[in-house]
Amino acid sequence: MSAAHQDRFYALLDQLAAQVGGPRTLAACDGRMGWPGRGVYFFFEAGEALEARPSALRVVRVGTHGVSQGSRSSLWNRLSQHRGTTRGGGSHRGSIFRKLVGEALIDRDALALPSWGRASSPGEAARRLELSRDQLIALEAPLEARVSEHIGAMPFLWLEVDDAPSKESLRGYIVRNAIALLSGAGAATPSAGWLGHASPRAVISESGLWNQRHVGDTCDPRFLDSFEGWISKM
Secondary structure: OOHHHHHHHHHHHHHHHHHHOOOEEHHHOOOOOOOOOOEEEEEEEEEEEOOOOOOOEEEEEEEOOOOOOOOOOOHHHHHHHHHOOOOOOOOHHHOHHHHHHHHHHHHHHOOOOOOOOOOOOHHHHHHHOOOOHHHHHHHHHHHHHHHHHHHHOOEEEEEEOOOOOOOOOHHHHHHHHHHHHHOOOOOOOOOOOOHHHHOOOHHHHHHOOOOOOOOOOOOOOOHHHHHHHHHHHO
């Protein structure tokens, strides 16, 4: 994918930022801020500057919510799962983004937390480790708080894409191709200090994204036209 396509993508993000009044951080957000029902989000990270535009940050995660037929998930519902609770807690079992950031913190800081990412519920993880549910939650709480702090400080933009959940979702189309574009040839290089370098998953450390799906896919640059069209509707 050419550098021109990536330049256009970031220029469109500048337009989106102007439309929505600039990026927000999840630590400063709540559900009463007029979020669209359905949309796509783009997270940036402090210290991750674009080489061609040092004053701008590169995108480190792209995502959406509920694209399966019949899903009732909303944009804010998904963002709030990434944010965690207003008291600094959270659940990495409800957010792959949180799980990935936590894994990188564990590896970077040599933390001993074998329950992280184990099972789909704290009760099941506790059973496997022969702990009570309360004991497991207490063990994971300090790292959940660190994950909330890290993700909560990351600027992000959001784009309303009000399409019904389906296999042909336009939200899925934009997310899939944006990830492919940002992980393809000529993509922005992560800084030496980027937390993702500590991830035990090569797909994270090599792509420079907190994404797993669609990394390395072939990008259809025509998605940029759809992306621009939705921005113009904001």
